[in-house]
Amino acid sequence: MSLTRSCLAAAAAALMCGSTAQAAAPDQPTLAANAAALRDQALKGSAAYPFLSDLTTLIGPRLAGSENEHRAAQWAVARLKAAGFQNVHIETFPVPGWTRGEERAELVGPSPQKLILTALGNSGATPPQGLEADVVLFHTYADMLASAPGSLTGKIVVVTQPMVGAQDGSGYGSLGVMRFMGPSEAAKRGAAAYLIRSLSSNTSRTPHTGVTNFPKGEAPIPAAALSVPDAEQLDRLAALGQPLRIHLVLTPYYKSGATADTVVGDIPGRERPDEVVLIGGHLDSWDLGTGAIDDGAGAAITFAAAKLIHDMPIAPRRTVRLALFGAEEIAYAGPAFAAVRPAADQDKYVVAAECDFGAEPIYAIDLPGPALRAPFAALLSDAVAPLPTYISREPATHGGEDVEPLGPHVPLAELRQDGTHYFDIHHSADDTLDKVDPHRMDKAVAAWVAFTYLAADSDVDFRAKP
Amino acid sequence: MSLTRSCLAAAAAALMCGSTAQAAAPDQPTLAANAAALRDQALKGSAAYPFLSDLTTLIGPRLAGSENEHRAAQWAVARLKAAGFQNVHIETFPVPGWTRGEERAELVGPSPQKLILTALGNSGATPPQGLEADVVLFHTYADMLASAPGSLTGKIVVVTQPMVGAQDGSGYGSLGVMRFMGPSEAAKRGAAAYLIRSLSSNTSRTPHTGVTNFPKGEAPIPAAALSVPDAEQLDRLAALGQPLRIHLVLTPYYKSGATADTVVGDIPGRERPDEVVLIGGHLDSWDLGTGAIDDGAGAAITFAAAKLIHDMPIAPRRTVRLALFGAEEIAYAGPAFAAVRPAADQDKYVVAAECDFGAEPIYAIDLPGPALRAPFAALLSDAVAPLPTYISREPATHGGEDVEPLGPHVPLAELRQDGTHYFDIHHSADDTLDKVDPHRMDKAVAAWVAFTYLAADSDVDFRAKP
Numbered sequence: 006m007s008l009t010r011s012c013l014a015a016a017a018a019a020l021m022c023g024s025t026a027q028a029a030a031p032d033q034p035t036l037a038a039n040a041a042a043l044r045d046q047a048l049k050g051s052a053a054y055p056f057l058s059d060l061t062t063l064i065g066p067r068l069a070g071s072e073n074e075h076r077a078a079q080w081a082v083a084r085l086k087a088a089g090f091q092n093v094h095i096e097t098f099p100v101p102g103w104t105r106g107e108e109r110a111e112l113v114g115p116s117p118q119k120l121i122l123t124a125l126g127n128s129g130a131t132p133p134q135g136l137e138a139d140v141v142l143f144h145t146y147a148d149m150l151a152s153a154p155g156s157l158t159g160k161i162v163v164v165t166q167p168m169v170g171a172q173d174g175s176g177y178g179s180l181g182v183m184r185f186m187g188p189s190e191a192a193k194r195g196a197a198a199y200l201i202r203s204l205s206s207n208t209s210r211t212p213h214t215g216v217t218n219f220p221k222g223e224a225p226i227p228a229a230a231l232s233v234p235d236a237e238q239l240d241r242l243a244a245l246g247q248p249l250r251i252h253l254v255l256t257p258y259y260k261s262g263a264t265a266d267t268v269v270g271d272i273p274g275r276e277r278p279d280e281v282v283l284i285g286g287h288l289d290s291w292d293l294g295t296g297a298i299d300d301g302a303g304a305a306i307t308f309a310a311a312k313l314i315h316d317m318p319i320a321p322r323r324t325v326r327l328a329l330f331g332a333e334e335i336a337y338a339g340p341a342f343a344a345v346r347p348a349a350d351q352d353k354y355v356v357a358a359e360c361d362f363g364a365e366p367i368y369a370i371d372l373p374g375p376a377l378r379a380p381f382a383a384l385l386s387d388a389v390a391p392l393p394t395y396i397s398r399e400p401a402t403h404g405g406e407d408v409e410p411l412g413p414h415v416p417l418a419e420l421r422q423d424g425t426h427y428f429d430i431h432h433s434a435d436d437t438l439d440k441v442d443p444h445r446m447d448k449a450v451a452a453w454v455a456f457t458y459l460a461a462d463s464d465v466d467f468r469a470k471p
Numbered sequence: 472m473s474l475t476r477s478c479l480a481a482a483a484a485a486l487m488c489g490s491t492a493q494a495a496a497p498d499q500p501t502l503a504a505n506a507a508a509l510r511d512q513a514l515k516g517s518a519a520y521p522f523l524s525d526l527t528t529l530i531g532p533r534l535a536g537s538e539n540e541h542r543a544a545q546w547a548v549a550r551l552k553a554a555g556f557q558n559v560h561i562e563t564f565p566v567p568g569w570t571r572g573e574e575r576a577e578l579v580g581p582s583p584q585k586l587i588l589t590a591l592g593n594s595g596a597t598p599p600q601g602l603e604a605d606v607v608l609f610h611t612y613a614d615m616l617a618s619a620p621g622s623l624t625g626k627i628v629v630v631t632q633p634m635v636g637a638q639d640g641s642g643y644g645s646l647g648v649m650r651f652m653g654p655s656e657a658a659k660r661g662a663a664a665y666l667i668r669s670l671s672s673n674t675s676r677t678p679h680t681g682v683t684n685f686p687k688g689e690a691p692i693p694a695a696a697l698s699v700p701d702a703e704q705l706d707r708l709a710a711l712g713q714p715l716r717i718h719l720v721l722t723p724y725y726k727s728g729a730t731a732d733t734v735v736g737d738i739p740g741r742e743r744p745d746e747v748v749l750i751g752g753h754l755d756s757w758d759l760g761t762g763a764i765d766d767g768a769g770a771a772i773t774f775a776a777a778k779l780i781h782d783m784p785i786a787p788r789r790t791v792r793l794a795l796f797g798a799e800e801i802a803y804a805g806p807a808f809a810a811v812r813p814a815a816d817q818d819k820y821v822v823a824a825e826c827d828f829g830a831e832p833i834y835a836i837d838l839p840g841p842a843l844r845a846p847f848a849a850l851l852s853d854a855v856a857p858l859p860t861y862i863s864r865e866p867a868t869h870g871g872e873d874v875e876p877l878g879p880h881v882p883l884a885e886l887r888q889d890g891t892h893y894f895d896i897h898h899s900a901d902d903t904l905d906k907v908d909p910h911r912m913d914k915a916v917a918a919w920v921a922f923t924y925l926a927a928d929s930d931v932d933f934r935a936k937p
Contacts, residue, residue, distance in 0.1 A: 063581070116531050238904075295704070437700040
C-alpha cells in the first residue's frame with residue numbers, strides 16, 4: 006500500500022471502504038476529509054516535479070509539430086500508463102508547422118551594435134541575406150495605428166510600448182494585440198518588417214517570442230520581438246535624435262504535413278464513468294526554452310493531481326480525464342480535441358479546466374456561475390483556504406485555450422496562478438526547470454487536487470441553479 | 472558659477488579663496504568640510520549617469536581593438552575636454568585583436584536541444600562546419616585535472632562547477648582558474664574542446680564570457696561558457712546516465728595590427744602639479760553587452776568624481792589624473808600605460824586606484840598600509856561613514872588590473888564595491904544600462920570624490936610610516 010493510500014484510508018474508510026457500488030455521493034464531512042487529505046498529501050511532495058524535470062530534461066523544447074513534440078507525447082503515454090491511467094492514447098491533428106530559422110539583427114546606424122531579438126510565430130522571412138531599412142519608432146501601439154498614410158512604406162517599424170506586469174496576467178492580455186495583430190497592421194501600412202519590445206516583465210537580454218497572425222491572403226512580413234534592453238536602447242537613441250537603421254535576418258519557414266499529438270488518459274469513475282471532469286495542460290512549448298513554466302508545469306500539476314486521485318483507495322464516482330494538449334502556442338489543440346467528441350458526450354462533461362500559467366501557487370479559483378452559492382463552493386473554499394486560496398466572487402469566464410472550444414454546455418473553471426513573475430521568462434529561452442520551486446508548485450497541485458476530487462466525487466452540477 | 476561652485480564656496484572660502492599660492496595644506500576642518508561638501512554634492516546627482524548613458528548608448532559594446540573601442544576613446548576625449556580637463560590625450564598600444572565569430576552548439580544526443588554558450592576570449596576555432604564529439608562531464612575543475620591519462624582525447628570536456636556569489640567577488644577569484652587555465656589544461660590532456668558553466672551568480676540563459684589563456688606555442692582549442700541553465704541541463708542528463716554528444720561551432724579569429732586607446736586627462740594641482748593622484752576605469756568592454764557595469768560605470772564614477780573636484784572654486788594642491796584604459800578584458804592596458812611613464816615620474820604618484828567592480832555603492836575602502844593610522848584615514852572615515860562606508864582594517868593589496876603594473880613605489884588603494892549582484896550580469900549580454908541605479912552609483916561617486924579629494928589636497932604620503 007502506498008503512503009497515499011495509508012494516509013487517505015483513515016478518512017475514507019468509514020464510508021467508502023468495501024462500498025464500491027454505493028449510489029449516493031459521500032456525505033459532506035467525508036468529502037471534506039478526503040479533499041483535505043489529498044491537499045496535504047500534495048503538499049508533502051507530489052509527482053509534479055519529477056514529471057516536469059524528466060519532461061524538460063529528456064525531451065527539452067517541444068514546438069508543436071516538431072520531432073521533440075512527438076517524442077514528448079510518446080514519453081507522456083508511457084508515463085501515464087506507468088502511473089495507472091486507463092484508456093491512454095494519442096489524438097493526432099494537423100498544425101501549420103512553422104519553424105524558426107536563423108535570426109539576427111544589427112543596428113547599422115548611428116553606431117554598430119548587435120540587437121537581440123527572436124522571430125514571432127508565423128513571422129514571414131527576410132531574404133536569406135537579410136533586409137536593411139530605416140526605422141520608424143513608436144512608443145505606443147496606438148501611435149503606430151495612427152501613423153500617417155505612406156509613412157511606413159519600406160520601413161522597419163519598431164513599437165516599444167512596455168508591458169505592465171500584473172499578478173493575474175492582465176497586462177499581457179491588454180497589450181497582446183501589439184504582437185498578435187501588429188505585424189499584419191504594419192504590413193497593411195507598407196512596412197518591410199515589424200519589431201516589438203518583448204512582452205516581458207524583466208530586463209534580461211533574452212527576447213520573448215509568441216504567436217502572431219496574418220489573415221488569409223495577406224503576405225506575412227518579418228516580425229520579431231526585441232529584448233527589453235534592446236528596445237530601451239533604441240528608445241534612448243531615438244530620444245537623442247539619432248536616425249536608426251537596422252539590418253535584419255529572419256528565415257523561418259513552414260514544414261508541410263506537420264501534425265501534433267494530444268495525449269489523453271482516464272481515471273474511470275466508480276459509478277458514473279461517462280461523467281467527466283476534464284483537466285490538463287499543454288505538452289507543446291515554444292522552441293526557445295524547455296517549456297518548464299509554459300506549460301510543462303501545467304501538464305505536471307494536473308498529472309500529479311490526477312495521480313493522487315488515482316492512488317485513493319476508492320476512485321471518485323465520476324471519471325477524471327487528463328488531457329495533455331499537443332498544441333497551444335502556435336496553433337490550438339482545442340478544436341481538434343472537441344471535434345472528436347460528439348455533442349452528446351460533451352454534455353456529460355462536469356467541468357473543464359486547463360492549467361497554463363506557470364508553476365506558482367493558485368491564489369484564487371473562479372467557478373462556473375451556478376456553483377458560487379452551492380455547497381461545492383463552501384467545501385472547496387474550506388479545502389483550499391489554508392494554502393491560501395480563495396474562491397472568487399465572480400464566475401469563471403475562461404477555462405484555458407485548449408478546453409474553451411468544447412461545446413457551450415461544458416462548464417469552465419479557472420484556477421488562478423500567481424503570475425507576478427510569469428512574464429519574466431514566459432516564451433523565452435529562460436523558461437527552464439531551474440525557475441521552478443517544487444514546493445510552490447506542489448501548492449498548486451494541492452488546490453487542483455482538491456478541486457478535481459470534489460468535482461468528481463460530489464453531486465455538483467455546475468449547470469444547475471444553486 | 473555652477474551649483475557645485477556655490478555649494479563648495481562657503482566651506483572653502485575662509486582658507487582657500489584668493490590664496491592660490493599657499494604652501495601649506497588646508498587644515499583638518501577645512502579638508503573635512505570640503506570632503507563632506509563634495510560627497511553631498513555627488514549624492515545630489517553627479518555627472519556619472521549621463522556619462523554612462525551616453526557611452527553605452529552612443530557607442531555600445533567596446534571590445535579592445537574594435538572600431539567601437541576607438542570610437543569610445545574619441546568620444547571620451549571630447550567629453551573630458553568639454554568638462555574642462557587639461558592635457559587630454561590618447562595613448563595607443565597594440566592588442567591581440569581577438570574577435571568573436573559565429574557561436575552555436577547543439578546537444579545531438581540523447582535528445583536534440585540547442586545549447587546556449589559563448590566563446591571565451593582567446594578561444595580557438597572549430598572548423599567552419601563545427602566539430603562533434605562525445606562529452607566527458609566533470610562536476611568540479613579538480614576532477615578534470617585529476618582525469619585519467621588518455622581519457623579526454625578527442626572529447627568535448629564540460630566542467631559544471633558552480634561559482635559562489637560573494638559580496639567581495641571572492642567566489643569569482645576562487646574559480647577563475649577554471650576559465651583562465653582550464654582550456655589549456657584540457658588541451659594538454661587531448662580534449663577537442665572545453666566548455667564550462669558560466670562564472671555567474673544567476674540563472675539567466677545568457678552565458679558569460681571572459682578571457683582565457685593558452686601559453687605561447689600551445690595550439691588553442693575551442694573554449695566556451697555555457698549558460699547556467701544549460702550546464703544544469705547537462706548535469707541532469709548525466710545524472711540520468713545519458714551519454715552526451717555535442718555539435719559545436721565557434722569561429723573566432725585574430726585581427727592583425729589591432730590597437731587600443733587609453734584616454735588620459737588631468738586636473739592640474741595648484742601647488743604640486745607633478746604629484747599625481749591617479750584614478751580611472753576602463754573604457755573597453757566585452758562585446759556581448761554594452762559594458763554598463765564592466766566597466767562603463769567605473770569610467771563614469773571616476774570621471775564624475777574628478778569633475779566634481781574640477782568644479783571646486785580652487786583646485787587641490789596635487790594633480791588628479793583620470794585614466795580611462797583602452798583594454799582590461801582581453802588584454803591589459805596597464806603595461807603600456809606604465810611603460811610610457813618613467814620611474815622618476817611614477818615615484819611622484821601619490822596613490823593609484825581603478826574603479827572596476829560595477830555601479831553599486833562602496834562598502835569599504837582599503838588604504839595603503841602606512842595610511843591606516845594616519846590622520847588621512849580618520850578624515851576619510853568621517854567623510855564616508857554616512858554613505859555608509861568603512862575603512863578596512865587591512866591594508867590594500869590590489870588597486871585594479873590596469874594600475875598594478877605601475878612601479879613598486881606607487882601606493883595602491885581599493886574602493887570596494889558591493890558585488891552581491893555583480894556576477895549576475897558581468898561579461899554577459901545582460902550588462903546594459905538598465906541594470907544601473909543612478910542614485911546607487913552616485914553613492915560610489917561620493918566615496919570616490921572624498922577619497923580623491925583628500926588624497927589630492929592633504930599632505931598624506933602613503934609611503935611614510937604613520
